[in-house]
Amino acid sequence: MKLNELRDNAGATKKRMRVARGPGSGKGKTAGRGIKGQKSRSGVAINGYEGGQMPLYQRLPKRGFTTPNAKKYAVVNLGLIQKFIDAGKLDAANINEDTLVASGLIRRKLDGIRVLAKGEMTAKATISVTGASKGAVEAVEKAGGKLTVIAAAE
Template sequence: MKLNELSDNPGSTKNRMRVGRGIGSGKGKTGGRGVKGQKARTGVAIKGFEGGQMPLHRRLPKRGFYNPFSTDYNEVNIGRIQQAVDAGKLDAKAAVTVDALIAAGLIAKPRDGVKILGNGEIKAKLAFEVAAASKGAIAAIEGAGGSVKLLAAEAASAS
């Protein structure tokens, strides 16, 4: 057998239907679109239209709102910070700031600051300068001999 002798089984493939090529083709005139009207035209999609009845998306009540003043913190657990210190990615002597956490690869971008959460254990004595921290995280950090300086509280008192 040669490559030029290869072929599909007879009847396994069909030629595509060429639409709108005359009445004798079987798909001429309206080209399988029915007759007349907006839906017969090209580029029309009537999404959510229910024939004059009030559409479902307008019958249902609106819910929720977007708060333009909300804060979007990077949340980091103290367990992950301890792993970074153990791996040598985070300097235990320097202050733990947003820039230090980005350099260590714990967060990707600054957003509205960093919030430290209390999941995990911390053994290193670290000085944190962050926007927010949970009560459990502050207790664990101070228990290990570290300190927490909240930047959001300073910004609020300064203005």
């Protein structure tokens, strides 16, 4: 094999369409844009434009409010914690936010970690996190463990 013999696999590349290059190309004259009108011109952006009529997204009333400083929690389910304990990636005796991040169960703490009750918890674990659902607290205590909710580190 020589350098001049190198080729892409058959079908790996597709020739680009050269529009407005004569009638023989199949995309000559109007270049596939049809005839006249706003869409045949360049520089057109008409998403949501209704010909001067007030667009629907502006006619509808605005409702609600998004708190700009709302806390964003990293969420973890009990079933996943149990899975990591079984795999030996977490020590059931002492589970806190730093050990959850170190084990790779969650990527980052954000404003804190919140534990939810999805999944089974069988290990007797001691967990301390920023937040937890009532169901999660009950499930951990039912398994003989303890789930404490600590104040978020400001």
